[in-house]
Amino acid sequence: MNESSFSRQHHILSVLVENKAGVLARVAGLFARRGFNIFSLAVAPTQDERFSRITLVVDVERAPLDQMVKQLDKLINVVEISELHPSLARERELLLATIKADSDLRAQVIQLVGVFEGQIVDVGTSMLTVMLAGSPSKLDDFEVLMRSYDIIELARSGRIALPRL
Amino acid sequence: MNESSFSRQHHILSVLVENKAGVLARVAGLFARRGFNIFSLAVAPTQDERFSRITLVVDVERAPLDQMVKQLDKLINVVEISELHPSLARERELLLATIKADSDLRAQVIQLVGVFEGQIVDVGTSMLTVMLAGSPSKLDDFEVLMRSYDIIELARSGRIALPRL
Numbered sequence: 001m002n003e004s005s006f007s008r009q010h011h012i013l014s015v016l017v018e019n020k021a022g023v024l025a026r027v028a029g030l031f032a033r034r035g036f037n038i039f040s041l042a043v044a045p046t047q048d049e050r051f052s053r054i055t056l057v058v059d060v061e062r063a064p065l066d067q068m069v070k071q072l073d074k075l076i077n078v079v080e081i082s083e084l085h086p087s088l089a090r091e092r093e094l095l096l097a098t099i100k101a102d103s104d105l106r107a108q109v110i111q112l113v114g115v116f117e118g119q120i121v122d123v124g125t126s127m128l129t130v131m132l133a134g135s136p137s138k139l140d141d142f143e144v145l146m147r148s149y150d151i152i153e154l155a156r157s158g159r160i161a162l163p164r165l
Numbered sequence: 166m167n168e169s170s171f172s173r174q175h176h177i178l179s180v181l182v183e184n185k186a187g188v189l190a191r192v193a194g195l196f197a198r199r200g201f202n203i204f205s206l207a208v209a210p211t212q213d214e215r216f217s218r219i220t221l222v223v224d225v226e227r228a229p230l231d232q233m234v235k236q237l238d239k240l241i242n243v244v245e246i247s248e249l250h251p252s253l254a255r256e257r258e259l260l261l262a263t264i265k266a267d268s269d270l271r272a273q274v275i276q277l278v279g280v281f282e283g284q285i286v287d288v289g290t291s292m293l294t295v296m297l298a299g300s301p302s303k304l305d306d307f308e309v310l311m312r313s314y315d316i317i318e319l320a321r322s323g324r325i326a327l328p329r330l
Contacts, residue, residue, distance in 0.1 A: 014320070024206065025190065025197035032190035041189065044205040044258070044321035047308060053320050090286050093209070094259035094298055096327050119298075121255050124330035133259050133284075133298035143212065155179070155218050156209035157322035162261050165289030 010039065011065055012089055012161050015054040015072060016080040019045055023077045027054060030071055036060055040093075040158030051079060055160045084161050094157040095139045096121070098129045100150035109149060116142050127152060175204065176230055177254055177326050180219040180237060181245040184210055188242045192219060195236055201225055205258075205323030216244060220325045249326050259322040260304045261286070263294045265315035274314060281307050292317060 017023045024043055031038055041056040058065065065083075072081050101109045102125070109128055113120060118132035132142050136159055143154070182188045189208055196203055206221040223230065230248075237246050266274045267290070274293055278285060283297035297307050301324055308319070 019202070021200050021202040022197035024203055025193035028190035028193045032187035035186050037184070037186040038189055038208070040209040042207045042320075042322045043203070044323040046321075047262075047312070047316050047319045055320060055322075090261065090294055092259060092261055092286070092296055094257060094322055094325060096255065096257055096325050098327050098330070121257070122330040127330050129255055129327055129330060131257055131298060133296060147212070151212050153327055154212045155207075155220060155325040155327060156211075157207040157220075157259055157325050158209040160259060160261050160320040160322050162263050162294055162318055162320060165263070165287040165292050165294055 010057050010059045010086065012084040012086065012091065012159065013054075013056050013058070013069070013072075014082045014084055014161065015056070015078060016046070017052055017054060018077040018079060019050055019052045020077055023052070024054065026075055027072065027078070030068065030075070031056075031058070034064065034068065036064075036068070040156070042158040042160050055158070057159050084163060088164050089161040090164055091136055091159045091161045092133060093136050093139050093159050095132045095142065095154065096129065097143075097146060097154040098127055098152040099146055100126060100152055101128050102126050105149060109146075112142070112145055118142070175222050175224045175251065177249040177251065177256065177324065178219075178221050178223070178234070178237075179247045179249055179326065180221070180243060181211070182217055182219060183242040183244065184215055184217045185242055188217070189219065191240055192237065192243070195233065195240065196223070199229065199233065201229075201233070205321070207323040207325050220323070222324050249328060253329050254326040255329055256301055256324045256326045257298060258301050258304050258324050260297045260307065260319065261294065262308075262311055262319040263292055263317040264311055265291060265317055266293050267291050270314060274311075277307070277310055283307070
């Protein structure tokens with residue numbers, strides 16, 4: 001989706017959890033029961049394998065989120081929760097896309113990937129797979145441009161974020 | 166975590182779901198009830214805003230995963246499931262890390278980031294925030310090197326994957 005359709009204030013929660021079965025289901029379940037749609041979520045182990053970090057982006061009013069954070073904090077296996085305000089965070093995201101481009105169009109796509117400082121992952125006779133990492137709005141801009149071609153498949157990682165220095 | 170601790174066969178599932186509240190909780194809940202630990206999971210909207218793609222990596226034997234796929238397929242709001250065999254997929258992941266590095270160490274970290282074709286996101290007087298996108302094993306190698314410094318915070322996106330061309 002592009003940034004314009006995500007103009008309301010979003011909130012980034014960074015939740016450090018124990019790396020155990022069922023933790024993610026409990027966290028996602030808490031949001032589901034309150035009818036919150038999770039815009040994006042990324043979870044992977046941290047530098048300490050005992051823990052995983054869940055980064056999630058939700059689009060809600062301030063008040064219910066505060067209650068949510070309190071409830072999250074009570075969940076077993078949740079170690080730490082921090083909210084990152086978008087203006088104080090470095091948000092980054094990853095995109096992989098396979099684009100239909102025969103030899104005539106290939107040069108155009110490769111050039112655009114270069115402009116955005118992305119990488120070509122795979123080249124076939126009629127398709128290209130490209131990778132781009134950057135701010136969510138940069139990825140949105142790139143995605144809009146790629147729509148002029150034929151996007152066969154596209155996957156985005158959802159945002160991860162760290163506090164600005 | 167590094168690759169060596171993830172040597173058993175892993176499985177990548179790419180699940181296209183309707184972009185609605187509660188879908189992620191149902192998917193994660195299905196894995197949790199069977200005691201499957203999800204190694205990583207990434208969910209974000211696709212090029213069509215009505216749908217999100219969940220990419221998840223699990224580390225299980227073949228047989229129970231087949232049953233799991235059948236059960237996933239029965240879930241409401243699940244549109245399509247594909248399993249990507251690691252040898253037939255392009256897997257990529259994103260890493261953000263804040264590293265403690267004063268002016269003496271800064272040049273070392275910046276050089277390593279350059280070697281890995283990463284980017285410097287932020288520079289402070291005593292810290293750096295760096296970004297790296299690439300294959301999971303490349304990120305693992307980078308993470309191991311960064312451990313020689315002081316990792317203040319680290320977040321990984323979990324894998325996303327598309328079929329090889």
